[in-house]
Amino acid sequence: MTTHEPAPARQPAAEIAVIGGGLGGVAAALAAAEAGRTVVLTSDQQVLGGQITTQLVPALDEHPHIEAPGGSSASYQRLRRALRAEYGEDNPGGGWVSRLCFEPQAAVRAIDSLLAPHVTAGRLRIVTGVRPVRAVREDGRIVSVRLRDGQGHDVTVAAEVFCDATETGELLPLAGAPWVIGSEGREAFGESLALPGGGHPHAVQSCTTGLLVEHRPGEDHTVPRPEGYERWRDSQPFTLEIAGWDDRSHRYRMFVDGPDGHPPFWTYRRLREGALFGTTDLALINWAGNDYADASLVHEPDRARAESRRLSLAFLHWLQTECPRDDGTGAGYPGLRPVPDATCAPDGLAAEPYVRESRRLAARIPVRQQDLEPVLGQARAANMADSGGLAFYHMDLHARIGHPRSAYSPTAPFQVPLSALVADAPSNLLAAAKNLAATQAAAAAYRVHHGEWAVGEAAGTLAAQAVARALEPAELLDEPAEVALLQRALVHRGVPLAWLLDLDPADPLFAPAHRLAAAGGLGGARRERLTAEPEAPCDEQDRAALVTAADQLAPGAGRAADHLPTDASWGEVVAALGAAVEELTVDTGGRRPAVPSGGRPSRSRVVLPSGLAGKLVVSCQALPGEPLHGPQFMAQMAVAAHSGGAAAVRINGPADIAAVRMAVPLPVIGLWKDGEDGPYITPTLEHAMAVADAGADIVALDGTSRPRPDGRSLADTIEALHARGIPVMADVATLEDGLAAAAAGADLVSTTLSGYTPDSPHQPGPDLQLVRALADRLDVPVVAEGRIATPVEAAAALAAGAHTVVVGGAITRPADLTARFAAALASTRPAPESQP
Numbered sequence: 001m002t003t004h005e006p007a008p009a010r011q012p013a014a015e016i017a018v019i020g021g022g023l024g025g026v027a028a029a030l031a032a033a034e035a036g037r038t039v040v041l042t043s044d045q046q047v048l049g050g051q052i053t054t055q056l057v058p059a060l061d062e063h064p065h066i067e068a069p070g071g072s073s074a075s076y077q078r079l080r081r082a083l084r085a086e087y088g089e090d091n092p093g094g095g096w097v098s099r100l101c102f103e104p105q106a107a108v109r110a111i112d113s114l115l116a117p118h119v120t121a122g123r124l125r126i127v128t129g130v131r132p133v134r135a136v137r138e139d140g141r142i143v144s145v146r147l148r149d150g151q152g153h154d155v156t157v158a159a160e161v162f163c164d165a166t167e168t169g170e171l172l173p174l175a176g177a178p179w180v181i182g183s184e185g186r187e188a189f190g191e192s193l194a195l196p197g198g199g200h201p202h203a204v205q206s207c208t209t210g211l212l213v214e215h216r217p218g219e220d221h222t223v224p225r226p227e228g229y230e231r232w233r234d235s236q237p238f239t240l241e242i243a244g245w246d247d248r249s250h251r252y253r254m255f256v257d258g259p260d261g262h263p264p265f266w267t268y269r270r271l272r273e274g275a276l277f278g279t280t281d282l283a284l285i286n287w288a289g290n291d292y293a294d295a296s297l298v299h300e301p302d303r304a305r306a307e308s309r310r311l312s313l314a315f316l317h318w319l320q321t322e323c324p325r326d327d328g329t330g331a332g333y334p335g336l337r338p339v340p341d342a343t344c345a346p347d348g349l350a351a352e353p354y355v356r357e358s359r360r361l362a363a364r365i366p367v368r369q370q371d372l373e374p375v376l377g378q379a380r381a382a383n384m385a386d387s388g389g390l391a392f393y394h395m396d397l398h399a400r401i402g403h404p405r406s407a408y409s410p411t412a413p414f415q416v417p418l419s420a421l422v423a424d425a426p427s428n429l430l431a432a433a434k435n436l437a438a439t440q441a442a443a444a445a446y447r448v449h450h451g452e453w454a455v456g457e458a459a460g461t462l463a464a465q466a467v468a469r470a471l472e473p474a475e476l477l478d479e480p481a482e483v484a485l486l487q488r489a490l491v492h493r494g495v496p497l498a499w500l501l502d503l504d505p506a507d508p509l510f511a512p513a514h515r516l517a518a519a520g521g522l523g524g525a526r527r528e529r530l531t532a533e534p535e536a537p538c539d540e541q542d543r544a545a546l547v548t549a550a551d552q553l554a555p556g557a558g559r560a561a562d563h564l565p566t567d568a569s570w571g572e573v574v575a576a577l578g579a580a581v582e583e584l585t586v587d588t589g590g591r592r593p594a595v596p597s598g599g600r601p602s603r604s605r606v607v608l609p610s611g612l613a614g615k616l617v618v619s620c621q622a623l624p625g626e627p628l629h630g631p632q633f634m635a636q637m638a639v640a641a642h643s644g645g646a647a648a649v650r651i652n653g654p655a656d657i658a659a660v661r662m663a664v665p666l667p668v669i670g671l672w673k674d675g676e677d678g679p680y681i682t683p684t685l686e687h688a689m690a691v692a693d694a695g696a697d698i699v700a701l702d703g704t705s706r707p708r709p710d711g712r713s714l715a716d717t718i719e720a721l722h723a724r725g726i727p728v729m730a731d732v733a734t735l736e737d738g739l740a741a742a743a744a745g746a747d748l749v750s751t752t753l754s755g756y757t758p759d760s761p762h763q764p765g766p767d768l769q770l771v772r773a774l775a776d777r778l779d780v781p782v783v784a785e786g787r788i789a790t791p792v793e794a795a796a797a798l799a800a801g802a803h804t805v806v807v808g809g810a811i812t813r814p815a816d817l818t819a820r821f822a823a824a825l826a827s828t829r830p831a832p833e834s835q836p
């Protein structure tokens with residue numbers, strides 16, 4: 001695509017930044033640009049499209065009503081039309097899993113055709129090949145996001161509103177938004193699809209590296225047998241049978257119908273039907289056989305990527321050599337040949353694994369399984385009054401890591417609630433892809449193509465409206481009058497808010513009907529069916545519900561129905577009430593934030609992460625030379641600490657901090673050990689800034705009276721960090737140090753360095769006396785840290801007045817722990833050998 005820019009040296013700024021170029025990102029950018037806003041859209045890939053391009057699932061997962069006039073938004077319908085126009089065929093692949101299967105290249109061009117007018121108009125800039133590495137925050141909002149390309153060049157995007165449309169919700173941890181991943185656990189919301197007990201953050205759904213193949217009978221394209229082949233063959237297991245949602249096994253054959261009447265495996269996700277175009281078939285292999293669930297893309301990205309590719313090659317090898325042949329003659333189809341695709345599948349394997357589960361915004365009440373399930377006597381799931389769009393797919397949980405059984409639950413046609421797109425903090429961050437505030441179970445129903453598009457489109461429209469009204473997104477959603485205006489903007493761009501299949505976005509009734517329906521206007525017969533049937537009578541309950549909904553949208557609007565005959569049709573009632581709502585809608589003109597226009601609050605407030613009082617912090621550190629040194633190990637250590645109930649983690653060095661930040665939704669206390677003599681814990685301001693840049697929520701500094709190598713005082717160093725809104729933990733050795741550090745502005749004082757300076761007591765256990773003395777004298781929270789070896793000692797530290805307790809080596813240094821046990825045995829006289 002000629003319109004894409006590589007990471008530019010200059011810094012693009014726009015009203016709205018959409019980070020992530022998958023389907024959610026494309027939909028968000030399109031909606032925001034069509035609302036007239038300036039937009040920067042970034043992608044970590046070279047092309048846009050995510051699921052339908054680089055992740056190689058260009059066979060749309062949809063629902064039975066997708067082609068009904070009101071079954072999806074006007075923009076999604078445009079995308080589908082653009083895809084079909086590439087071929088002049090309704091289903092170019094003829095795959096049976098979807099009504100629209102196509103090649104990734106066609107998707108790249110179709111997306112380009114939707115976005116190109118906005119690029120040409122200068123409203124939209126697309127920057128490819130960059131991934132976010134840092135979000136700069138000020139006063140609870142994001143001011144800019146720094147992105148890095150493959151060569152290490154950075155570009156910074158400044159904007160008013162940021163949409164996270166990345167595939168795994170990467171902006172959430174970078175921006176300090178609360179997030180979750182894996183199963184919330186059944187205890188959290190009583191969902192039957194959740195795993196039993198409390199949270200299982202590790203139980204993330206499988207990913208799949210798709211594979212493009214054609215079939216050349218008589219030729220041999222057998223790929224080498226990859227490492228681990230036998231294990232995967234026997235455990236996945238490799239088979240053309242598949243366990244259905246009904247718990248029965250469904251038997252397929254390669255090129256012919258199976259014994260249970262199922263169509264062939266080959267045409268399942270066929271992307272090009274050769275017979276239509278005078279060429280060969282092109283099929284996508286994305287099957288239970290190559291569903292990879294040994295490691296997650298969030299917790300162990302490198303391993304998951306590498307192994308999911310190997311697994312797909314192993315499955316191909318099995319299809320080529322061992323798969324039972326349809327005619328019963330021997331095994332294997334060696335003529336299956338991996339086909340490279342110029343941008344998406346360089347060696348037949350997708351450029352990126354297909355992501356089923358993302359980090360998700362954590363909300364007090366997320367969208368849950370129960371919210372999407374069928375309701376007795378109704379055609380739809382329970383109405384969401386703050387609807388911003390529609391989706392409909394079952395809750396389809398593929399194998400979760402450590403829990404290989406898939407899980408499934410039906411849904412009824414449901415909506416995208418706008419409240420699930422906003423973070424409490426930062427206030428200008430929106431979820432725009434699979435990262436909306438939904439539980440694992442519910443998110444599994446939004447994750448498919450049209451669901452992700454609907455979330456992105458709602459987020460882009462909300463972002464545009466927030467900019468237009470000079471409100472933060474969350475502020476806007478708190479104002480019913482503003483939500484009404486936002487919903488008006490949505491329906492005017494052809495986004496249905498409720499399920500009314502027979503209303504086309506071009507129908508004049510579309511806008512009023514959807515606004516009234518979302519406000520609760522479907523009360524009678526229309527609760528039981530998905531159609532509006534505007535010509536049909538409006539029964540009493542429908543009429544009463546419409547009147548109440550109209551009053552809800554604009555007080556007094558319901559009176560417009562008083563003058564209508566009792567036998568008025570549903571369409572006539574909706575038209576009259578809709579007109580009254582329009583007339584009575586009060587435009588408050590938005591509410592300007594309490595800052596001068598164009599400017600943002602300048603004084604940074606330093607806010608300590610909440611939830612640390614009385615809690616355990618686990619220090620996960622391994623220095624160079626230690627066996628577990630390396631960001632991937634420390635990220636896993638932090639995941640283990642999180643699973644065990646740590647409230648925060650303490651991490652050494654920018655590389656480890658950056659990795660841990662992306663792996664666990666916990667505050668990170670960052671430090672950087674450097675230097676031999678004197679202060680070595682984050683010795684200079686430069687070290688401290690690098691720690692903050694890597695994403696630490698609190699920076700720990702040497703807080704002793706020793707001179708610092710950069711000649712700055714502790715107070716100066718703290719002031720510089722505070723100017724960036726970063727709280728400081730001073731690591732001290734003595735009471736005097738602690739008093740001086742608090743006076744210098746430290747936000748927390750920790751006993752870390754007691755025993756590591758000449759003037760502090762050298763003792764085997766923790767310095768609880770210092771904890772007590774500091775707690776007696778200081779107003780700032782005191783942290784007990786250093787040589788706490790047992791749970792009893794941790795509890796004693798709290799009792800001595802500590803606000804928070806940090807434990808390191810006793811949890812995270814297996815070599816030291818082993819040495820303790822070994823020493824204990826060595827000093828014990830062995831029991832005399834028992835006599836035979």
Ligand SMILES: CC(=O)N[C@H](C=O)[C@@H](O)[C@H](O)[C@H](O)COP(=O)(O)O
Nearest residue numbers: 619752756786787788807808809810
């Ligand atoms: C003195 C020093 O360099 N302390 C370091 C500070 O970050 C870490 O090596 C400690 O592991 C951490 O303080 C926790 O203490 P303990 O590992 O003793 O529970």
